[in-house]
Amino acid sequence: MQRAGTELAAPVRRTRVMVRGVVQGVGFRPYLYGLATDLGLAGQVTNTGDGVVVEVEGEPEAVDRFCARIVPDAPPLAHVESVNTIDLPATGGSGFTIVPSDTAGPVQTLVAPDTATCGDCLAELANPADRRHRHPFITCTHCGPRFTIVTGLPYDREHTTMAGFPLCPECAREYHDPADRRFHAQPIACPFCGPRLRLVVTDTGAGIEEDPVDAARSLLAAGAILAVKGIGGYHLACDATQPEAVAELRRRKARGDKPFALMAGDVAGIEHLVHVGPVERELLTGRVRPIVLLRRRHAVRRGPGRLAPADAVAPGSPDLGVMLPYTPVHHLLLGTAHRGTRPAAPRLLVMTSGNVSGEPIVTDDDEALDRLAGLADAWLLHDRPIHMPCDDSVVRVCDSRALVLRRSRGYAPLPVTLPFPVVPALAVGGDLKNVFCLAQGDKAWLSAHIGDMDDLATQRAFGRAERQLESITGVRPGLLVTDTHPAYRSGAWARRDADGRPVARVQHHHAHIAAVLAEHGVEDGRRVIGVAFDGTGHGGDGAVWGGEFLLADYDGFSRFAHLAYVPLPGGDAAVRRPYRMALAHLRAAGVTADQDLPCTAACPPDELPLLLRQLDRGLNCVPTSSMGRLFDAVSSLTGVCHHAGYEAQAAIELEAAAVSSGVEDEDPRYAFRLTGCERPDAAPLAADPAPLLAAVVDDVRLGVPAAVVAARFHLAVARLVRTVCAAAHEAAGLDTVALTGGVFANVLLSSACARGLRADGFTVLRHQRIPPNDGGLALGQLVVAARAAAGVDDGRGSAPRE
Template structure:
């Protein structure tokens, strides 16, 4: 072999490839993983974060290079989500060694920022180890856990682009950060006691109106635990905002927090140290346990055990937890009259410290953990703002100096028939994108005004925001703007079109129209968006319609009425209104939401049933108000026509004597579900319910809101109308026969499930559709959802239920995005109806 041939053979034995990895690959230990993989295979080269993802160049024997490319996805770190691995051959350089380079900004795409993640088991072991230098460090983290989304200020994901930029690493942390063999190799939030962040405890001044004073000397966590044990309300700064915390077993502390926050009877969430601290109170199946102990750690709604709930007897049945001591029991006021307890386990080091490490002095074992805000306002994230806005609520503040760049409330989920049902999608899930079944233009969908979330979408990806809240507060609208700017920055989506609910009074829609400029704003009907969201998350491309059962409290209808008891035959392009609940005029509109007895009286009048004094809803309504309501209904004054299933739940709840005044959204329906769960076995939702039926009739030509409100026309008229009058008559008869609220509630749930079954059978016969989507806030009711899904599946339907986004208005924006993608845009600057 000649010298030239030998050189060619050597060149062929070395290959260099440039590899681009896209997905959730920054902030999850991917570069350290690449370094370890490459050096283990004897490859030279380098790796860096860029705006597109992680980019590496590797050089070495072709077999080793191929093995490197193959293992990138298969052996990725646990928090990584690899969406694609692209590689191409480049010229060999003959270099040696493998380096992690400084991150590079720019690039045509955007990498995916990971969600915040609960503290991992390795960090927890160090947290509890007195010999470890991070023993009791409230900000312990590594490449496998800790804050991500809430601290990111820009891309690529490096310490300089997070709120940790202000904390220089100490020599020990710097050594760990630079050591490829260390778990904290290039972990951006890495810190310790020496380099910060740091806690501080401030206590309310002794004089009214006095400024809080910072306590010095004592350990802030130990002092905070003592305050909680003494009955104080504590504002605790978490990952995505402040919580308000108190000892959940202390009835006085719970009542104090409830009174200060003006929360009415809305349930509080609990934080327990371990599952065994609540297992005697609630049912915890394998799926619930996995959610409680996993990396997301949302609030999980857990069904109360028989005898521990408001309709099943006195709270608490005794028992012991895993430590052998008496099991803790929350005060009755934590979740009065609710069928579930919302429970989460600690997800930050600070939470673990508050609940106590082994060997710590006794302290509260169950904490109330509720969002740090006044009712209707967004969660507080800024320290100075916390001292001001939470001053009427808190006795002390456990704060720290690590900034929160974007608010992020706790997620809330439940398990229904073995499947996860999101109630609020936020911390731990956001900003992970959802894959779309159809390509969409770059768009911003602004959602609704209740439980607001918004959605940025482009191509086949959709990014939903965290929970923003109710848009009737200026601070919430400001928070919406801030969150929208941040999500645009990290996704790189520049919206070409906006989508909004058709309700002309929604503040979300008004914001979209103000900010649109020359971009079109497309209006999407509320319940069409609900159905489209269910279709999208199940991967339907819209080529075939579905039967969309969209039950909620309020949605603006095409005829100007309040819709909410709708069965639609829909695809992404449009819908046909197959069935509606009969319109009932609701006097005072929103007042009926707060006063379910008003809704009950309106439904009784529409059904031709007298307001007899022996009916609970009649007794609940003061005489002068009753006479005023009668005049309003007779003359149609300030009466809004509604076909709402949510309002029908309210009406039956009051009629049965369960709930007459609602202090929070859906309280009457929640308590009606709790009552139904306590019914005797022969009145379970799949048992008999004589007389509890809806009258189905074809819609009369021209039937619309005008029939109920004296105006309107036939826009949005349905094919069928479901009249609840026979059902209400049966409820009244049962009341007078002494049936009791639990039996009535169970029979009502069964009747609604029967209506869904009949309506879907009629839609299949008329339109030939075999797939049903159950959507809308009413289907957060697990009892109803399970009964409907079971009956429909027995009838041969394919049933879609939400598993990625909430069925309530928190999922609207996803549906708006896919509907808007198929809608024809009006001229630039125009407005869709």
């Protein structure tokens, strides 16, 4: 019984909250500090290897409100995956503090990607009264470098490449002020505490005294090529409105006809060149700011600040790859943060990866001065080290949805949530567009874009990136996974690095299909009709596959149908010279390759008889079912592209031609002939393109425009997909189709296939966040092998199901 004159003590509750996800390096501790303070709660918050741990004590209602607001009011760069609470005995403490990070225990937290400069920082960058006016490294808790500067976890300044830049008193005050936007922002700096920007010119090899940005602008205006150090590596830059400068950069980099990416100050600066829809605008102006492939306008106007000509930047491409500034240096170069009497800013810059062709992007300053010496006239560099290389991401829009073609800056190292748990594993991907994947439990981490594994420097970069991703994810793989191709360099790396660990092998196109399933969270055991179209993949029968219809789940696959085999004359030589594939396809179709056909005329006279003899005798002619090679053949047959200077050039230019045609109606003459038995237990169907090729030849000889032929061909391939999937549905009862492989980066084809399949009642799965090309291969490899002991290498690989 309560005594007279006394009051019951107010109830007090203490709760420990474990927050996991992307919660370090994004202002999460300052956010929780402010939230607890506003609610009158005592306690503390710290980073750990597992995430953020916060303890709050106070009135139970206030504690409940605190826990309820953790996710909805989280900082913009945070991504909360789980919140777990447990009640503790109250301690009677007062005040709320941020305590030093707890470095004990395993690392299991997530690192944020690099993020474009935020609006608040841009306002300060442009404000002459602000102490960070024109500071090239302005950042706060809402923006700036993260993944590329992290050297360890938990995420504190001493675990970043900013550790060598002690905070000046004013920055230290901001860092420790709970009311400041830079409270516990690890990368912050100012003009007094560094880093420093400088310009080095070829002539002297030394820095110049004037403002580096102003001097760089002057050099760009004079037609110079600059090596510009960014967040994840160097770019090579020139004024995109000067065709001579663009041509010189193309010559120095041995670029061939491969398109360059552009950087514009704002969307208005590119609207005269390309079509910008709402999804494209959001991608261009958002936090990631990837290169966005935008459909070119047919008539490009000329004049001051105009791209002259567009074909100097992206010859033969239906798109221009465009990005907007995402670092303070970019904003300063392009004048978006300062207008005035300083040297005029360029309106459009070519921005291409700073590397020698075939090598990984350069990140180290001394290496840049050496490796880029033959490419650049000057270097705009700085002394903040880049710990992890990270190329620009590439995205295009398909049916009003983003389709990631290269998943790198801004996306890596965000994890993919898997539909089932897996053992700790490393999948090493393929040899083109290499990306590897680490996974454990229900999380998979894809690396940033590594590149093509032909070059020894790229293989070394692979090893460094793999060790770094292990260090920040805490995954220690006990299983390694490779492609079944016996000569892949990625596979050789895995076997060398296995150190007694088992090595699993997964068939190329099975991995592509599994990647789509994993991206969409398809549950274990659900089979689909997988359509895997690409250029090259090692088949179980020793042929080069690439036009595949597989009945598949994570456990395995059966080959229901494929593009009919044709000889691949000379291997890679046929890839580089599409006319060889055109002649091979004509030979297989029984069509005479007379001199009036563009592909025959393109073949050098001394090569033609040797090629025909090679095809007759089958010398160095591996059979292929590749859909990518059929696109090459039609591209040459119509006179669009006979020589490919970069991967998929012939197919890209064929798509460009088709887009410009305006043709929407199918031509029944453009058809594939299906042979075989439509039973899952029988030999697979073969789709013979002979009737289609005969129709193409007839139209070419009649003078039908190449654009019309290209459009009819695309529609014919889409019709083939509908026809075979309908047959697979009848045979196996499956009603979900997964479209994957590099050919489906072609949005014209992807859209036509999806539209037709949905009209037929199918559920269609397509890539969005994971590339359809080999950049997504490792995810599929991993989910196939890491979920079952049957994936351990027994010399057979991931064999088709009998």
